[in-house]
Amino acid sequence: MAPDNARPLRADAQVNHDRLLEAAARAFAADGTGASLKAIAKDAGVGIGTLYRRFPTRETLVEATYRNEVARLCDSAPDLLTTMPATQALRVWMDHFVDFMATKNAMIEALRTVLMSEADIMNTRALLASSLALLMTAGAADHTIRTDVDPNDVLMGLGGITLIAGEPEQRDLAGRLLDLLVDGLRDHTSTA
Template sequence: MSSDRATRPLRADARQNEDRLLEAAARAFARDGAAAQLKAIAKDAGVGIGTLYRRFPTRERLIEATYRNETARLCAAAPELLGTAPPAEALRAWMDMFVDFMATKHAMADALQAVLVADGDLRMQTRDLLTESLATLMTAGIADGTIRPDVDPDDVLMGLGGVTLIAGEPGRRDLARRLLDLLMDGLTHRKDR
């Protein structure tokens, strides 16, 4: 693919097709892992397989684009949630979204690993974006007095990662909710020292 084609903005219909493909891919990867059928993804998105291959010539390119898209969606959710809910509620809702994000990531882990090895900066870029989103939510909560000011967003991100390792599978959502509630209690409870 020429660099001109790669950097040229997509037409509105092509952008919609790509968005539908990435949403369908995220659902398929979360459900079926990296072995998700590309034809099924195209069908779910309402496009032909040729459209999928024009945008994503390899499975790895689709996985990378899905990962980047899901990261961007999760990060964009932070200010959106703050616009509709108090900071502590927005943070808790974002944590649930994080568990979903990680479930999709884990489902395509084998194929994603190859992508992350090929693009060594992608993992750190993602971590930085997620930390910034958490910092946005936590800063709002600190400003309104609901979130402790002495907690580092990196630590919260690590805690969220631990929750998803223990309870990130769909059948363990109740456990994940309980663990996220405990994490929130730790963020909002002010202890006398």
């Protein structure tokens, strides 16, 4: 993600940029924001100089990684709807949300100093709720998801699940809780 006022990256530079953000997300999820920048560069298949050219400080890498993860999660909603039924797409998106929260939670201390203003929090929440609304609207259209549920309430439920089952070793529990949440969203009155 280049700053808005930056010119577009060359194709090879964009590939390196994207690989750095993906490697950073994995490293931050596993080791927190203190993860080795050299290891991130190596995992991305680039030199440390390339990392520092794109992200001159650890904070800029943390912020870019966070924003990239939000964008990836939100962008996945329409993609999922093209490949599977709405209810299944919703459930898969929820799994992606749990992964996103694991990465975010590992970066939380650094995020507080970089971008966690109230406006940033509300913007992220609105983006996530919009993605949920898209999935839920598709489910309502095919009569598999209730129409009387606010996507913001579902988002809060997802947040609660990640609070009690957000660790990697709790994925089975998180999966069961997500299944319960999706079941609560199903339109049990429809014959579809």
